[in-house]
Amino acid sequence: MPSILRTFLAHHNVKAALRLTFGWIFIGLGIVGLFVPILQGILFIAVGIALLADHIPFFAKIRNSLYRRFPKLERLVRRVRARIRLVHRRLGHKSDGPHSRT
Numbered sequence: 269m270p271s272i273l274r275t276f277l278a279h280h281n282v283k284a285a286l287r288l289t290f291g292w293i294f295i296g297l298g299i300v301g302l303f304v305p306i307l308q309g310i311l312f313i314a315v316g317i318a319l320l321a322d323h324i325p326f327f328a329k330i331r332n333s334l335y336r337r338f339p340k341l342e343r344l345v346r347r348v349r350a351r352i353r354l355v356h357r358r359l360g361h362k363s364d365g366p367h368s369r370t
Contacts, residue, residue, distance in 0.1 A: 284323060291319030291327075318345075 294316030301309030321331040335342040 287319050288323055291316045291323075294319060 294312045296316075297307060298309045298311070298313030298316055301307030301312050303309075317327050317330055320327040322328070335345075
């Protein structure tokens, strides 16, 4: 396997592992936040769903049902992703992975 491909696959796996780890951490914080008044439980759960939706079909279904129910939310997410890609390009990063789509 060429070293460039090996480096890409290693980077992609690390990125996916970080998204999964932080997604579950946010889901856990959200569940705790539902019972603790200091934490914003729904906000943490929403961030967790956003991080996990590209990797776990159950959360993708939740995200897609939210997009169908709230079309403005989908447009907002698309605009935010486009801005993030723009900032990454300006900083010299390449857009890769499942989030490079619009």
